[in-house]
Amino acid sequence: MTVTAPNPASATEAPKTGGSRLVDRVFKMRELAILIVFLVMIAVTQAGNSEFLSQQGIKDLLLNATILVLVATGQSLVVITRNVDLSVGSTLGITAFAAGTYLHGGGNPAVAIVLAVLLGVAFGLLNGLLVSLGQVPALVVTLGTLYIIRGIDSIWVGSRQITAADLPGSFVDFGSGGVWAVPYLALIALVVLVGTAYCLKNFSSGRELYALGSNPEAARLAGIPVRKRILAAYTFCGALAGLAGALYLARFGNVDSGTGNGYELTVVSAVVVGGVVFTGGSGSVYGAALGALLLTSINSVLPALGVSSVWVLAINGILLLLAIAVDRIVALRVASALKKRNARHA
Amino acid sequence: MPESLTRAVRWDTVVGALLIVVLLFSFGFVDGFGNALNLSFLIGNTLPIALIALPMTLLVVSGEIDLSVASTAGLSGAVMGALWNQGMAIETIIPLCLVLGAVCGLVNGLLVTRLGLPSLAVTIGTLAAYRGIAQIVLGSDAVTDFPSQYLDFAAGRVGDSFLPQAFLPFLVLLVLAVVALHATPFGRSLFAIGAGEEAARFAGIRVKRNKLILFTATGFMSALTGVFWALHYASARYDNATGLELSVVASVLLGGIDFDGGKGTLGGAIAGVFLLGTLQNVMSLLNVSAQSQIVVTGVLLVVSVLGPRAARQIAVARAGRRAAAARTPTATP
Amino acid sequence: GTTKKDVQNEGGAAATAGKADPNAATKKGLTVGFLPKQVNNPYFTTADNGGKKALQELGETYKEVGPSSATDTSGQVSYVNTLTQQQADAMAVSAQDPGALCTALKQAMKNGIKVVTYDSDTKPDCRNAFVSQASAEDLGRTEVQLLAQQIGYKGEIAILSAAQTATNQNTWIGYMKEELKDPKYKDIKLVKIAYGNDDAQTSFQQTQGLLQQYPNLKGIISPTTVGIKAAAQYLSGSKYKGKVKLTGLGTPNDMRKYVKNGTVEAFELWDPAKLGELAARTAVALASGQITGKEGETFKAGAMGSYTIGKDGVINLGKPTVFDAKNIDRFTF
Amino acid sequence: MTHPSDTGPAPVLALKDISKSFGAVRALRNVSLELFPGEVHALAGENGAGKSTLIKTLAGVHRPDAGQVLLDGEPVVFHGPKDARDAGIAVIYQEPTLFPDLSIAENIFMGRRPRRALGRIDHRATREATAGLMRRLGVDLDPDRPARGLSIADQQIVEIAKALSFDARVLIMDEPTAALTGSEVARLFGVVRTLRDQGAAVLFISHRLEEIFEICRRVTTLRDGAWIASELLDGMTEDDLVRRMVGRDLDELYPKQDVTPGEVALRVRRLTREGVFTDVSFEVRRGEIVGLAGLVGAGRTEVARAVFGIDRWDAGEVEVDGRKLTNGAPSTAMAAGLALVPEDRRAQGLVMDMSIERNIGLTGLRTTVKAGLMNRGAERSRSLDWAVKLQVKYARIADAVSTLSGGNQQKVVLAKWLATGPKVLIVDEPTRGIDVGTKAEVHRLLSHLAADGVAVLMISSDLPEVLGMADRVLVMHEGRLTAEIPRSDATEETVMAAATGRAA
Numbered sequence A: 001m002t003v004t005a006p007n008p009a010s011a012t013e014a015p016k017t018g019g020s021r022l023v024d025r026v027f028k029m030r031e032l033a034i035l036i037v038f039l040v041m042i043a044v045t046q047a048g049n050s051e052f053l054s055q056q057g058i059k060d061l062l063l064n065a066t067i068l069v070l071v072a073t074g075q076s077l078v079v080i081t082r083n084v085d086l087s088v089g090s091t092l093g094i095t096a097f098a099a100g101t102y103l104h105g106g107g108n109p110a111v112a113i114v115l116a117v118l119l120g121v122a123f124g125l126l127n128g129l130l131v132s133l134g135q136v137p138a139l140v141v142t143l144g145t146l147y148i149i150r151g152i153d154s155i156w157v158g159s160r161q162i163t164a165a166d167l168p169g170s171f172v173d174f175g176s177g178g179v180w181a182v183p184y185l186a187l188i189a190l191v192v193l194v195g196t197a198y199c200l201k202n203f204s205s206g207r208e209l210y211a212l213g214s215n216p217e218a219a220r221l222a223g224i225p226v227r228k229r230i231l232a233a234y235t236f237c238g239a240l241a242g243l244a245g246a247l248y249l250a251r252f253g254n255v256d257s258g259t260g261n262g263y264e265l266t267v268v269s270a271v272v273v274g275g276v277v278f279t280g281g282s283g284s285v286y287g288a289a290l291g292a293l294l295l296t297s298i299n300s301v302l303p304a305l306g307v308s309s310v311w312v313l314a315i316n317g318i319l320l321l322l323a324i325a326v327d328r329i330v331a332l333r334v335a336s337a338l339k340k341r342n343a344r345h346a
Numbered sequence B: 001m002p003e004s005l006t007r008a009v010r011w012d013t014v015v016g017a018l019l020i021v022v023l024l025f026s027f028g029f030v031d032g033f034g035n036a037l038n039l040s041f042l043i044g045n046t047l048p049i050a051l052i053a054l055p056m057t058l059l060v061v062s063g064e065i066d067l068s069v070a071s072t073a074g075l076s077g078a079v080m081g082a083l084w085n086q087g088m089a090i091e092t093i094i095p096l097c098l099v100l101g102a103v104c105g106l107v108n109g110l111l112v113t114r115l116g117l118p119s120l121a122v123t124i125g126t127l128a129a130y131r132g133i134a135q136i137v138l139g140s141d142a143v144t145d146f147p148s149q150y151l152d153f154a155a156g157r158v159g160d161s162f163l164p165q166a167f168l169p170f171l172v173l174l175v176l177a178v179v180a181l182h183a184t185p186f187g188r189s190l191f192a193i194g195a196g197e198e199a200a201r202f203a204g205i206r207v208k209r210n211k212l213i214l215f216t217a218t219g220f221m222s223a224l225t226g227v228f229w230a231l232h233y234a235s236a237r238y239d240n241a242t243g244l245e246l247s248v249v250a251s252v253l254l255g256g257i258d259f260d261g262g263k264g265t266l267g268g269a270i271a272g273v274f275l276l277g278t279l280q281n282v283m284s285l286l287n288v289s290a291q292s293q294i295v296v297t298g299v300l301l302v303v304s305v306l307g308p309r310a311a312r313q314i315a316v317a318r319a320g321r322r323a324a325a326a327r328t329p330t331a332t333p
Numbered sequence C: 001g002t003t004k005k006d007v008q009n010e011g012g013a014a015a016t017a018g019k020a021d022p023n024a025a026t027k028k029g030l031t032v033g034f035l036p037k038q039v040n041n042p043y044f045t046t047a048d049n050g051g052k053k054a055l056q057e058l059g060e061t062y063k064e065v066g067p068s069s070a071t072d073t074s075g076q077v078s079y080v081n082t083l084t085q086q087q088a089d090a091m092a093v094s095a096q097d098p099g100a101l102c103t104a105l106k107q108a109m110k111n112g113i114k115v116v117t118y119d120s121d122t123k124p125d126c127r128n129a130f131v132s133q134a135s136a137e138d139l140g141r142t143e144v145q146l147l148a149q150q151i152g153y154k155g156e157i158a159i160l161s162a163a164q165t166a167t168n169q170n171t172w173i174g175y176m177k178e179e180l181k182d183p184k185y186k187d188i189k190l191v192k193i194a195y196g197n198d199d200a201q202t203s204f205q206q207t208q209g210l211l212q213q214y215p216n217l218k219g220i221i222s223p224t225t226v227g228i229k230a231a232a233q234y235l236s237g238s239k240y241k242g243k244v245k246l247t248g249l250g251t252p253n254d255m256r257k258y259v260k261n262g263t264v265e266a267f268e269l270w271d272p273a274k275l276g277e278l279a280a281r282t283a284v285a286l287a288s289g290q291i292t293g294k295e296g297e298t299f300k301a302g303a304m305g306s307y308t309i310g311k312d313g314v315i316n317l318g319k320p321t322v323f324d325a326k327n328i329d330r331f332t333f
Numbered sequence D: 001m002t003h004p005s006d007t008g009p010a011p012v013l014a015l016k017d018i019s020k021s022f023g024a025v026r027a028l029r030n031v032s033l034e035l036f037p038g039e040v041h042a043l044a045g046e047n048g049a050g051k052s053t054l055i056k057t058l059a060g061v062h063r064p065d066a067g068q069v070l071l072d073g074e075p076v077v078f079h080g081p082k083d084a085r086d087a088g089i090a091v092i093y094q095e096p097t098l099f100p101d102l103s104i105a106e107n108i109f110m111g112r113r114p115r116r117a118l119g120r121i122d123h124r125a126t127r128e129a130t131a132g133l134m135r136r137l138g139v140d141l142d143p144d145r146p147a148r149g150l151s152i153a154d155q156q157i158v159e160i161a162k163a164l165s166f167d168a169r170v171l172i173m174d175e176p177t178a179a180l181t182g183s184e185v186a187r188l189f190g191v192v193r194t195l196r197d198q199g200a201a202v203l204f205i206s207h208r209l210e211e212i213f214e215i216c217r218r219v220t221t222l223r224d225g226a227w228i229a230s231e232l233l234d235g236m237t238e239d240d241l242v243r244r245m246v247g248r249d250l251d252e253l254y255p256k257q258d259v260t261p262g263e264v265a266l267r268v269r270r271l272t273r274e275g276v277f278t279d280v281s282f283e284v285r286r287g288e289i290v291g292l293a294g295l296v297g298a299g300r301t302e303v304a305r306a307v308f309g310i311d312r313w314d315a316g317e318v319e320v321d322g323r324k325l326t327n328g329a330p331s332t333a334m335a336a337g338l339a340l341v342p343e344d345r346r347a348q349g350l351v352m353d354m355s356i357e358r359n360i361g362l363t364g365l366r367t368t369v370k371a372g373l374m375n376r377g378a379e380r381s382r383s384l385d386w387a388v389k390l391q392v393k394y395a396r397i398a399d400a401v402s403t404l405s406g407g408n409q410q411k412v413v414l415a416k417w418l419a420t421g422p423k424v425l426i427v428d429e430p431t432r433g434i435d436v437g438t439k440a441e442v443h444r445l446l447s448h449l450a451a452d453g454v455a456v457l458m459i460s461s462d463l464p465e466v467l468g469m470a471d472r473v474l475v476m477h478e479g480r481l482t483a484e485i486p487r488s489d490a491t492e493e494t495v496m497a498a499a500t501g502r503a504a
């Protein structure tokens, strides 16, 4: 890599060298691989069942993905900082019920959504404070809060449930309505997603999340406010879980004490499939969103192809393995190509 | 953080002490706790978690995790049921199931070591895949008619004592695991791998092979648990032991095993397992609702990580004050 | 080795013993424990509250324990053990698994505790009596009849069930298939049975899948309260609303909105409160020695009238109620 | 505390009577230091003397237990590295602190990147500024390349670029040259001189005394955490400085004993790893020390890794004592009597959270075994033995190696490998970050080992060390062996010529 003779010309043009383009491509490719798997899957399904991509079909696909996309977006921020939030499922459940109770009492839908988000923020803050101030392993703490929030939820909710009948019609219609085949909920998720991705790329605080996930000790030495950033990531994650809770209510019109149970594994799967690395520092929210889209679509594709539901779980698992394995193999190939190129260069 | 101070407040000993306190309290003040029947139930219901916690502890010490354990247990139970329905002899079926479990573990291990994939991601995948295969194998059947001598062994007690018969084999396995982790070069190398994988490789430790062994052992033990589960509850269904992985992980964490790898003791992990099991039993006897039990579990987990840290900070502060007071020169060997 | 054949020759043990005294006085102050599949489940809460009311009327003590997850079989087993330890006089159990609870339930019966199953049965020798929500045959056949009327005895239909292992669902589906063999249904074709695992989201996606795979689908039967609710919610927000008919088992509170907005014409259910009440009264009758669980025994269940025990200790609650736009507002559960 | 004060300008940054303890270890005791603008100040001391701790105190990483930090004569309290940075202090830490997932440009400008409207990052400006810095340092590193996979030397370059980018009033450098070769050091010094002439105060740490004499004007010496002297370097000799550091006179620096080489112990034939090194063949005999020289990135480390089995080779073969080694199997290499002291001690040499005892014990897992179980007594005595032999400075053998100073950590790595009693010892940068006293000991040790019949292959970027120690010098250039120079012919000129590819 390092040559002793100065070479100003090549240094100025560095941004345009083959190396950087290749690197760029590698990073784009990680998401591209998932996108291709997704498109192939959709194409195959469409070939097998022409109803699949009808207006209703597209709408269903998008709606199914919406909630997971939101939660996965928040989760990937936390994972990028080398942490994890397992309590998102519990948060989603309790915020959905809170919003439902409020609406049941004749509340305003917009206020209900804000309420859910605020409640999510509160739980996110709790997680963030425990992790960043206590400086304890996130996995344990958020597994703990997963249980705590779920327990509080079950004690509070008991056997009550919110059904569509308890909700204002406008709210339920909002949950299933949309512009042509694009549901309102999906639009919300898209806005959140694009906004988050933009901030991550273009604001210092966003890049600092990557930095502190990449090397926490170095982040401290570089003067990055580590605790503040981790707190912010958890809070954002909680907020999105809350928003997802409200949208869950709108979408399914049905919430009880079991809502969101076991959701953490799905979210973590989506994030991992989307190429966000668990040891922190790399990955993108677009990847996580694609991962979410892929996972939820598998669940629509298999029934649409008439695959017996007995097979669904196994196929789901194997596809997940395939996705991460293919991603890894591509990454390895590219890395070795990069290395050889470097060697020739040196 | 100096290691000497870290070790001064060892969480695993705290968990052990806590377990003893809870047991003493329960024997003294909780109706129906101390009799042989209840104790045998308590131990019998905790055994599956304890069985899987043994290899899981070793795995976590080496810096990996296996979330597919419950699915492997479910799969081995399902296969056991399906083969039994085919009319195969149980003496053949059980070894087959154990081998199958080992193969499941091996698959996890190969994906992790050969492709270098994160074990969390791999085993979330096989968590779904193995459970799915179990569903394909056994479908909606529930097989219950296993031979009674096997069922009796899995559910029975040693004479009239509180010890389930299955506890004795577990003790043997426990001793094996403790020796393997804490007294053999293999165990020592696991700690090294967990704390610094690259350095371990440079020290000539066969990192991949060791991890492969661990994953395979975990699969084997999960299958053993699956067989035990099906016999203990006299029911082989594809969804046996669903969600057991979280209980195992929670117990092991409670026992002070660090998920970053390289730290922890088996004693702590097993104390964690039985502490959670005992608490649940006691809370049920005291009519604490299932919901409140969940909250207690969660609070325990949070305390289990915050507690040692707070204690350590206090210890450090105290040591600092002592050092400031007594200005002795640095010790050298 | 030991194979399935050897075991079949062993023969099962009888559960019930002793002699019934129909005129024995109803004992007071008995403790009856309700153990639903899942606490916090609205359906079971309604049922258990029915039991609670009856018990209070009779001067007995009611208590409810149970796991917080409907698939936590080992949790349910330990609650059976808890009730045994607490020396309840009788327990009413809705079994998550027909086999898994057997050891524990037999243990309970050995300790003199009367065991009634309700809603979901175990193997007959593991309990004294089973209170069935309606005869399985009635339920299966009437659901087909309901849907057939709605779609004019013509077209493709599908079933959206709960978990593949759900015993009661599978029995009902068996009778649905029986009923469909009748020549009057010759133009109806059952194209698929999908499983939504009693999970709102899965049921939702399974419904979508059914509609995409079978564009000519005319009707769906969902014999589970979770499934029918999810299917109704999907249909009401899709272009299929009113075109694809939906029926099955649901609660009036859940379904009110969909009946009113035209998504669902009619569905049915028994009254869960009545189911709980009958379970409670059966438990008390057993504990008072008025019945033992043998076929042909008769007992009085307060205002509900007199019930006779059928084959295998099964007691049928009666015919289910059909709900439609005209009568739904009269029910609130 | 009394120490010489200049009549020149007032100090920009000063420490007064600073003390700092870690638990029972008292790393600094009443240390004072003054940094003047336009002057390069050296900090000297043995390993573990407290140099890095002092720097971390200046940089706001550690809070002193007692004493004051004075900025422009005013007492200040730095609550974190950010406070120090805002006060115009730039620091290069001893261990690189890079973000492996981020690009070089981002690494350099993390936390203070050029902005556009609304606080958005200006990616283009960042990249261009980075390219400018690289030009100033005369290296060709792609600003967009992620930091992961950079060699130690390149990491150090990025660290230097980062510190330069601050345009700081005070520049603090903790062993910046440890991983660099001559030409890079020369270039770095050029940049440092420019900064100094522009009025910056520079604090410089190095265990290479000639570097201190080359660039510094004043030196402060520490011993065992205590301040010894602050004085002008003018008129001092290396021996004076060493005496201040060590407290006694030192033996000869490169005590190479003459031995007659025995039979071949390590034979490498036509070893090739595609894209990394090609057709490397050499032999090392018993009793011989062979130096492997080359510029940074020449592929020396890669050859060592492949020989030891960390990486697989694509073609060729390796023999130890006539036994062919399996490709990619360190355990068989060890069994054959091969030992490798790797260049990156933190990642490769040590398990940082493990105790000194266990780290040394790690290479003895096969030998300290009784009936398949660990023999703890044997393990402890083996570890203690070697820790004492190499004079590792520690409080308790059960302490984590992460609490040791850099040089002492390096000694633990050496101890760990010498304890295996190797036939062939490959050492990769064995004295990087080691103080002069220990360096002499390491050299004596290597020399004794060779005399006892061990074959030693020594990779080093420290040319005087290679010339002083080696019986023969192999030189690599761009992945190929370009020269083999016997001790008698080896000079800086011949070796450098081969290393830069100028020799035919």
Ligand SMILES: Nc1ncnc2c1ncn2[C@@H]1O[C@H](COP(=O)(O)OP(=O)(O)OP(=O)(O)O)[C@@H](O)[C@H]1O
Pocket: B001, B002, D022, D023, D025, D026, D027, D045, D046, D047, D048, D049, D050, D051, D052, D053, D054, D094, D402, D403, D404, D405, D406, D407, D408, D433, D435
């Ligand atoms: N975080 C820490 N915890 C405990 N002890 C520490 C810590 N950091 C440093 N020490 C101890 O403080 C003393 C001084 O260490 P320091 O790193 O400052 O030495 P140094 O002069 O930089 O040595 P070297 O030349 O080897 O880098 C050593 O005894 C070291 O073991």
Ligand SMILES: Nc1ncnc2c1ncn2[C@@H]1O[C@H](COP(=O)(O)OP(=O)(O)OP(=O)(O)O)[C@@H](O)[C@H]1O
Pocket: A001, A342, A343, A346, D148, D149, D150, D151, D152, D153, D294, D295, D296, D297, D298, D299, D300, D301, D302, D343, D461
């Ligand atoms: N960890 C690594 N990952 C990927 N590539 C590496 C790594 N370390 C070094 N390289 C590359 O391998 C080549 C040679 O390695 P290296 O720089 O270690 O050689 P060297 O001659 O041993 O130099 P030195 O020991 O002075 O650092 C270089 O092109 C370097 O960029």
Ligand SMILES: [Mg+2]
Pocket: D051, D052, D053, D094, D174, D405, D406
């Ligand atoms: Mg230092």
Ligand SMILES: [Mg+2]
Pocket: D300, D301, D302, D343, D428
């Ligand atoms: Mg090197």
